[in-house]
Amino acid sequence: MRYDQVIGQAPLQRQLTELAQQNRLSHALLLLSKEGSGALPLAIAFAQYLVCETAAGTNADAPCGNCPACTKATKLIHPDIHFSYPTVTKKPGEKPIATDFINEWRSFVQLHPYGNLFDWIEMIKTKENSQGKITAEECNDIIRKLSLKSFESPWKILIIWMPELLGNEGNKLLKLIEEPPADTLLILVSESEAQLLSTIVSRCQLIKVPSLETAVIEKALTERNNTPPALAAQVAPLCEGNYREALQLVQHAEEDWQVLVRDWLNAMLKTGPVAQTKWVEEISRLGREKQKQFLRYFIHLLEQALHLRIRGNEYLISEKERDFAERLNKIAGIEQQEAMVNELNQAHYQVERNANAKILFHALTIRLYHIIQDKYVFSLS
Numbered sequence: 001m002r003y004d005q006v007i008g009q010a011p012l013q014r015q016l017t018e019l020a021q022q023n024r025l026s027h028a029l030l031l032l033s034k035e036g037s038g039a040l041p042l043a044i045a046f047a048q049y050l051v052c053e054t055a056a057g058t059n060a061d062a063p064c065g066n067c068p069a070c071t072k073a074t075k076l077i078h079p080d081i082h083f084s085y086p087t088v089t090k091k092p093g094e095k096p097i098a099t100d101f102i103n104e105w106r107s108f109v110q111l112h113p114y115g116n117l118f119d120w121i122e123m124i125k126t127k128e129n130s131q132g133k134i135t136a137e138e139c140n141d142i143i144r145k146l147s148l149k150s151f152e153s154p155w156k157i158l159i160i161w162m163p164e165l166l167g168n169e170g171n172k173l174l175k176l177i178e179e180p181p182a183d184t185l186l187i188l189v190s191e192s193e194a195q196l197l198s199t200i201v202s203r204c205q206l207i208k209v210p211s212l213e214t215a216v217i218e219k220a221l222t223e224r225n226n227t228p229p230a231l232a233a234q235v236a237p238l239c240e241g242n243y244r245e246a247l248q249l250v251q252h253a254e255e256d257w258q259v260l261v262r263d264w265l266n267a268m269l270k271t272g273p274v275a276q277t278k279w280v281e282e283i284s285r286l287g288r289e290k291q292k293q294f295l296r297y298f299i300h301l302l303e304q305a306l307h308l309r310i311r312g313n314e315y316l317i318s319e320k321e322r323d324f325a326e327r328l329n330k331i332a333g334i335e336q337q338e339a340m341v342n343e344l345n346q347a348h349y350q351v352e353r354n355a356n357a358k359i360l361f362h363a364l365t366i367r368l369y370h371i372i373q374d375k376y377v378f379s380l381s
Contacts, residue, residue, distance in 0.1 A: 001045040001074060001113070003062040007224075007243055008216040009042050012209060014061070016046045021059055026205035028177045028186040032193055033209035036242030041113045042209060043159050043187045047081045048073035050185070051153040069153060076106045079151040084142055085161040086117065086132030088125050095137040114244040116191075117162055118288075118352075134165050139172040146176060146184055156184045163188045164195035177203045211241025221246055238300045249293060257297040258324055268369045269331070276365050284357040291357060295348045302337050302344075305329050332372050339371050 003013050019025045033039035045063070049055055051073055054064035063070050072078040083105060087096040098105070104124050112119050121132045142158060150156045163170065177186060177200060188204060190196055212220075218236035220243060221227035227235070227250050239245035260283070267275035283291060305325040332340065347364050351357070 001041055001048055002065045003045050006041045006045050007038050007220045008212045009038055009209065012042060017049060017061055020050060027180045028204040030188045030190060030201060030204035030206050031209050032190050032206060034211050035116050035191055036114050036244035037209050037211050038114060039189045039209040040161055043189050047157045047159060050155045050157060051078055051080060076109060080153040080156050082145055082158045084134060084138060084158060086134055086165045088121060088132055090126050095135060097138045097141045116244055132165055136169040136172065139169050142173065143176055146181060154183055159187045159189060161189045163190050164192045170197045170200055174199055212243055217243055217246050221250060225250065238296060248289060252290060252293060257294050260294060261298050261301060268365055269372065280358055280361045283361050288351055291351050292348055295344050299341055299344045301325060302328060302341050306337055336371050340368055343367050
């Protein structure tokens with residue numbers, strides 16, 4: 001993967017390249033990012049830079065993309081670039097390791113370079129409720145692979161995606177991370193520092209990968225995904241720097257989330273319990289990804305309403321959303337709108353963690369009703 005295939009992270013690319021050129025590269029890097037920011041593509045592109053035959057020993061600023069090493073790295077088959085990632089157990093008693101899923105991993109990175117853990121597990125699972133994990137057997141295999149000499153490159157590189165799923169098994173890697181073999185680089189790509197073993201974090205050079213800017217996402221959608229400019233401009237502000245989410249929103253652009261919000265508020269405030277139950281049944285059938293998109297869109301509408309309230313006619317907004325935002329401002333004050341955003345964010349978090357949709361949205365309906373009707377703000381503690 002060439003640097004120019006990574007969306008928006010040029011400053012970090014330069015930083016990593018300069019560290020390598022100045023021989024100041026730590027033996028273990030922790031790339032910490034939010035979902036959809038591109039930490040995995042960045043790690044893969046940097047690994048390709050290190051093994052690139054043209055860049056090696058020069059001050060080249062990027063991998064050439066044409067040499068045999070780059071060709072292999074692009075196809076994820078370079079013998080000195082190794083990958084570790086969560087796996088699932090397909091048969092009772094099975095002890096999977098990453099190489100058991102290498103073909104699926106190559107397809108995943110090629111098709112969904114900005115995909116998340118859910119996308120990956122959906123690709124490899126054979127049963128419902130499969131939980132991804134990096135196993136003790138995988139840790140042993142990592143130690144074995146990195147104890148061997150490199151095949152073609154001066155470097156041996158291991159990219160560990162989602163190391164927060166190591167659990168206590170990660171203790172097996174502590175010595176390797178602290179004192180790896182010569183010319184060995186470990187790149188950990190994580191979305192949650194809090195879930196990582198503190199002993200691993202302390203042994204790594206931390207590099208925070210920022211979320212993508214709205215303008216960068218809008219440009220990427222039009223140039224890389226052939227998204228119509230008007231749709232790209234509409235979607236980019238909704239995804240909060242998450243390119244994966246932007247792609248999901250484009251894919252489901254035909255969904256009229258505003259109608260669903262309106263029906264929910266009407267059921268909440270006018271038509272009563274029967275309509276609320278019917279609405280909850282409808283949202284429960286949509287599936288987790290669409291539920292997340294709906295909640296994110298409602299949050300966006302509330303944020304638009306807050307901006308409109310503060311900035312008035314100076315605030316640029318589409319006519320359709322302006323009309324809805326004005327209606328929201330009539331039924332809820334600033335404090336209530338902020339409380340609603342907090343509730344919706346909490347619900348989004350619970351949906352990501354497979355909460356029961358019917359129970360979740362029934363409870364959320366009741367809480368939003370009291371926030372709007374009784375002006376009661378729930379404590380999040």
